[in-house]
Amino acid sequence: MGGLSGLIHFEGDAPDAATIRAMSEQLAHRGPDDAGEWSGGPARLAHRLRRIRPSKATQPCVTDDLILVLDGWLYEHERLGQEVGADQAATDTEVLLASWRRWGPDAMPHIEGEFAFAVWDRRRSALTLVRDRLGIRPLYWSMRSGRVAFASELPALLKVPWISRGLELSCVAEYLSFQVVHAPRTLLSSVEQVEPGHIVQITPEGPERRRYWRLRYAPPGTPRPPDGDVVNRLQETVGHAVRRRVPRGIETGLYLSGGLGSAAIAAAARDRHLPLPGFTISFADDPFPEAPFAGRVASLLGLEHHDVVIGTADLAATFDEAVAALGHPVGHPAVLLQLALARAARERVAVVLSGNGSEALFGGRQLDGLARDLRLASAVQLLPGVVRGPLGRLLGSTDRGRRLTTRPEDYPLVLGLGGAHLFSTEERGTLLRDHNLVRPGVRREVLRPLYQGLQTDPINTVLHGFLRSTLTERALPRADRTAAAAGLDVRFPLLDTAVLETAASLPGASKIRRVAGSLHTRWPLRAMLSGVLPPVLVDRPKRSLPVPLGTWLAGPGRLFLEARMRSLRDDPLGLWRPEALDALHQDVTRSNAAGNRLWTLFILDAWLRTL
Template identity: 30%
Template sequence: MCGITGSVWLRDDRRVDDELIRSMTQVIAHRGPDDSQTWCDPTHRDGQGRTMGVALGFRRLSIIDLEGARQPMANEDGRVRMVFNGEIYNYQTLRQRLQGSGHRFATEGDGESILHLYEDIGTDCFSQLNGMFAIAIWDATRNRLVLARDRIGQKPLFYSFKDGRLVFSSELKSLSIVPGICEEIDPAAVDEFLTYQYIPHPGTIWKGVHKLPPGHFAVLDSSGFRVERYWNYDPSIEHAISHGDAVERLRELLSDSVRLRMRSDVPLGSFLSGGIDSSLITALAGDCTDQPLRTFSIGFSVADFDETAYAAKVAGHLKTEHTRFEVTPDAIGILDKLVWHYDEPFGDSSAVPTWYLSELTRQSVKVALSGDGGDELFAGYDRYRALWLSQKLQRLFPVHKMPGIGLIQRLPDSNQQRSLVRRGKRFLEALGQPVVRRYLNWLQIFPESMRASLYTDEFVAELPGEDPLAFLESVWARSEGRDIVTRASTSDVLSYLPCDLMTKVDIASMAHGLEVRQPMLDYRVVEFAASLPVEYKFRGRRGKLLLQDAFADRIPGEIFTRPKMGFGIPIGKWFREDFRPLVHETMLADDAKISRFFRREAVADLVHSHESGQQNHGYRLWNLLVLETWLRQQS
C-alpha cells in the first residue's frame, strides 16, 4: 500500500526534473511513511529519435516483504519499470506460473508478479489480477507508459495530459504543485458535487485533470493517449442457479476472499461496527488465524449514532480481542485537515467517523479488514426498499396526487437519524418521477430545483448543457432488462461505491498510514452477486437474504434483524449548535468564497431555515461548508 507519482513528456521543454518529481512524491508521504524512491530517464528517445522522457516516484507503506520489494521496480533487463499502489491477492499463484515460464524474481512481494505478467501479455495482464491497485508501467521497449486502476476503484489514480506531457499521481495534491495543471475550476464539477456529494469519474474539480475510471487502463505512446476498459462484466445478465448452489458458492467465494486478504507481514485487525457485513468478515477472518483477531469499533455520545453495543456482542460471540474507541467528534477542529486530504470537494460527512476510526486503529495495527460493499452487492440499503415500494404503488394508483400529500411534505424535519417524517418526505418527493430520476432523488444532496434557486445567473451561464444525471443514467443503462432493485444496486457498484465509499475509506485510512482491505469487493464476489436472481437477495422489503442464508450460523441472529444504522454523525444538530459561528463567519461572510457560484440570499435562507428548525438541511450545509473551506484553501 503506497502512493505513486510520475510523468512522461514528449518535449524537452515539458520536462519534470528531479526536484519536481521528489516534491510530487513528498507531498503524499502520508500514504507511504516507510520509504521513498524516485527514478528518472530524461534522455530516452523513441524509435524515431523523438524525446520521451520519464520520471517515476514512490512512497511505501511496507506490508509484505518489508525489507525488499522497493519501487520503482524493474524487470530483469531494466527495460520495464513500475510503480504500484495496492495489493495483489493472487500474487502467489501468479508467481508460481511465471517462475515456471522462466521469470526470475528478485523480491518476495506481490508487485513483481505484475511486472513479469506484463512482460508476457502486455495490457491483458490487468484482467488476471485479483486485488486493489493503481499501476504505472514504463515500457522502454515499446516506448509507452501504461496506467491501470482496479475493477472496483478501491485505489485512486489521477492524471492530466496536456501540451505533450502526461502527469499522474495517487492524489490530486501531487498534480497541484506542477505548474500549469490545477488552474481552473470546472463549473460542471461544482454542479455534480452539489448533486452527488462527490465529483464522478472521469472528472475532477479542475478542468483538464481526470480520474482514471475503475476497471480501465490508459496508454501513452507514439499514437497518442487513449483510455480503454478491461473489466467487461455484464450486469444485465442473470444466471440460473439453484438457491442451495448459490448459498454454497457464496460461502466458497467470500471465505476464499477473506483468506487471501489475511496475508500480511505486519499486525492485522478488523473493523467491527456490529452490522451484518463487518461481523461476517470478522467471523471468516477468525477462521484464518490461531490467535484471537483484533477488532475495532468507534462509539459516540449520541445514542442514535452509536452501535458499539452490537459490536461488543459480536466480539464476545467471536471471542475477538476487541477495542472500543469513544470519541467526541471535533469536526470543526479537523475540518481543514479533512478537506486538505480529500483534495477536491467531498461531502460525505461519514468521512469524519471514518477518519477517527482509521487514526485510532492505526495505533494498534497496520492493516484492517472492512465489510464495505455488502449493502451494494446484496441489496441492504433502505433506498432499495423505497424504490421497490414506489414501483409497486405507482402501478396501483398515482399516490403522489393524493389529497394531503402536500401537507405531509411541509411538515418540519426531524434531527433523528431514522426519522419516519424525514424518510417519508423523501419517499413522497420521488413518486411520479421516471425510475432513474426517482432513484437519484434518494441519492442527491441538492435537488435540481434547489440548485437552480441557489445558483447565480453568472454561474448558470458557465454550466455546460449536460445534466449531472447523465452519470447515473450511464451506469443505470449497464443493467438494462433487470429488475428495479438489481438496477439500483448495480448502479451503486459502478458509481456510489467507487466515487464515494472507496474515496472516503482510501483517503481517511491512507492519511494515517493504514491499509484497509475489503473482502466483499473481490471481483469474483461482485460478479457473482450481480448475476443472482433478485429474490435470493431481496424479498418482501428485506435485503441481504443470501448473506443470512449462507452465514446464519456464524454471528448472533439479532445482527441480521436489527435496524440498519448508517455510519453517521449528528450533522443536523451540529449546524444548529457547534457549527453555527463558523457558518456565519465563512459561508455568510462578506468574503464568502461560495458567493462566486451561489446567491448570498439563497445561502442565508438555507441556513436560517435549518437553524430555526423549519427544515433539516444539515447534509446540504455540510457540503456547502466543505466547498467553502476548500475554496479558501486554494486562495
C-alpha cells in the same frame, strides 16, 4: 499502501527533478518508509512505500524496456509468478512487471488485487495508467502540450507548475447533486481520474482509454437459486477473500460497525482462526449508538473490541485535516469519523479490513421503498392502455406519480436513481448565481453511462448505480484517504472479484425477502449469518456512521458553523446566492438535511481555498 507519481515530456525539456521530488514528498503519508525514483530521457517516475513487513523490495521496478510503479498489492502473486516464469522469491511488483512484459494490457484478466499502477515503455514511448476493478486505489493525471503528469492523489499532481487549478464549473452541479464528481471527471478542468476497471494509454499522439473489466449481472428472468446454494457460495467466497487479505504475521484488525457486512467478515475470520480485533466509532452524543451492537457481535464471535468515542469538539478540530486528507472533495460528513477511526486503529494494527460493499451488492436502505414501488409500477403496467394513459397524465407530474407510472426497466434513468441525491434541480437553481451551472439533466447525464450495457432486472440495475456512485466514488475514497493519512492499509473482502461476481449472478429477487410483513434487504447476508448471530443482530436495520449534523451545528458546533458560513459568504468565485446561504443557515436548526447540504458546501469551499 504506497504512492506513485511521474512526469513524461514527449516534447520540450526533460522533466524537472525538483518537481518530481515535490510530488513524491506530497505523497509521503502514503509511503513513509521508503522513496524511490527513476529518470531516463523524457520520463521521471517516483514511488513512496509503506512497509507492513521487513523487505528489501524497492520501486520503481526496472527492466531494459519497462519501468513500473505500483500502489497497492496483488492477491496470491506467487501463483501468477509461476505462470509467467518469475523468480520464486519475486515480489508482487516484480510479478506484475513480468506479466506486463508477457501480455501487455491483456495481462489484466490475470491480475487480482487492490491497485493502481503506471508502466513507462521507453522503447515505444508509451505511458500506461491502470486502476483496479472498483477504483479502490486512486490515480489522477493531466496532459497538456505534449507533457503528462500523474499521481496517486490530486495535491501531488498540483505540484506540477503547468497544471491549471481552474475549476471545472460544469461539474459543480454534479457535486451538489451527488456529493462527488465521478471519474473520469474532477472539479479541475485540467485533471482527470483513471476510471475504475480502465486503462489509459498515453503516447505522443494523445490518450486512449479502454475498459478492461465489467461486472456481469444476472440476465432478466433469472430464477432465484435455493438459499442453501447461495449461502454456501457466499461462505466460500467471503472466507477466501478474508483469508488472502490477512497477511501472515502482521497485526490486522476490522472496522466493526454492527452491520451485516463487517459481521460477515468477522464470522469468516473466526471460522479461519484469524483473531481480528474490531474497531467501532461512536459519537459521544448519539442517542442510538452502534457500539453496543458491534460489541455484542465481537463478544459472540470471540473478537477483541475497541470502541472509539469522539466528542463534539473533535468534529471541528479535525475538519481541516479531513479536507486535506481527501485531496478532492467528497461531501459526506462521515469522513471526520473515519479519520478518527483510522487513527485509533493504527495505534494497534497495520492493516484493517472494511465491510464496505454489502449494500451496493446485496441491497440496503435504497431498496426499502423501491421494491414496493416496483411492484406497484409492475401492476400499473398490466392495466389496459386506455387506463394507463389518463392515469399517467393525472399522476405523472408528482414524484410519487412518476414512480407508479414509469416502467420498472426505465426506473433508474427516469427517476435518477443511483448515488446520493442532495441538491435537487430547484435547490441548485436557488443556490447558484449562474443559472447556466444548474444543469437540470445532470443526474441522467451522469448515470446514463454507468447503466449503459446492463442487461439485468431493475433491482440489480439500481444497485449497480449505487455501486458505481455511492461506493466507488464516495465511500472508497473516504476509506482510502483517511487510512492513508493515518498510516494504515485498508482492505475490502466484500469487493473481492469472486464475491462481486457471486452477488451479481443473483437476481434482484434473491436480495430482498418479505418476512411477517416486513421487507428484509441484503437477504443473502442475513441467511449466511442466521444461526451464527441472534435475530436481534441479523434482522436489525442498517445505520450510517452517526453524524447528527443538524443538532451539532445548531448547538455545540455553533462557532464552527458561523466561521464556515463567513467563509462561504466571502465566495471569491461568485458561485452562491447570499439569500440561499442565509436560508440554509436558518434551516440548520430545524433539519439534518440542511446540515448535510451545508456540510457539502463547507467541504467544497475549504478545498477551493487550498488551490
